[in-house]
Amino acid sequence: MDLNLDAPHSMGTTIIGVTYNGGVVLGADSRTSTGMYVANRASDKITQLTDNVYVCRSGSAADSQVVSDYVRYFLHQHTIQLGQPATVKVSANLIRMLAYNNKNMLQTGLIVGGWDKYEGGKIYGIPLGGTVVEQPFAIGGSGSSYLYGFFDQAWKENMTKEEAEVSILISMLMP
Numbered sequence: 001m002d003l004n005l006d007a008p009h010s011m012g013t014t015i016i017g018v019t020y021n022g023g024v025v026l027g028a029d030s031r032t033s034t035g036m037y038v039a040n041r042a043s044d045k046i047t048q049l050t051d052n053v054y055v056c057r058s059g060s061a062a063d064s065q066v067v068s069d070y071v072r073y074f075l076h077q078h079t080i081q082l083g084q085p086a087t088v089k090v091s092a093n094l095i096r097m098l099a100y101n102n103k104n105m106l107q108t109g110l111i112v113g114g115w116d117k118y119e120g121g122k123i124y125g126i127p128l129g130g131t132v133v134e135q136p137f138a139i140g141g142s143g144s145s146y147l148y149g150f151f152d153q154a155w156k157e158n159m160t161k162e163e164a165e166v167s168i169l170i171s172m173l174m175p
Helices: 060-080 088-101 147-156 159-174
Strands: 015-020 023-027 032-034 037-040 046-048 053-059 108-116 120-126 133-134 137-140
Touching: 015 053, 015 108, 015 159, 023 046, 023 053, 023 108, 023 120, 023 133, 023 159, 046 060, 053 060, 060 088, 060 108, 088 108, 088 120, 088 147, 108 137, 120 137, 133 137, 137 147, 147 159
Parallel strands: none
Antiparallel strands: 015 023, 015 137, 032 037, 046 053, 053 108, 108 120, 120 133
16 A cells, blocks of 8 residues: 655535624635545635525535525525514524434535624534534534634634634635
């Protein structure tokens, strides 16, 4: 067996959501892979759900896209019926419900982030299986294991927008 330890290695997908003192910043790499093969280097893994809520997608692209499409539709109906946009928490719980009720068929992990007038900037992690966890920062995707130590040190209470953006940028550049 020939091991080339100097060869570049694939870190997989990395999605990140970070809160700061005025909102949230979301980030994602742009690679879509099929095993070790990079099928697309210019994928958009951040999807707008409403004017104030976005979702970062990892795992099966088809699964995460269909969940995003359903949730976008339901949130649009919610806005029409109530006359105001859905909160970030409502959006995250709708995704959680779809992910949990279909956990045997879906292979996707998501991070919901946004801002609403009731709670301000919020981040929710929704891993495989449909659990929802509110966090000050969330990391997902197969490349996430490389970043937990960095974010444990880099994230702090009341970060500025610039500090949050720099922490995401640095994490995306890490090998």
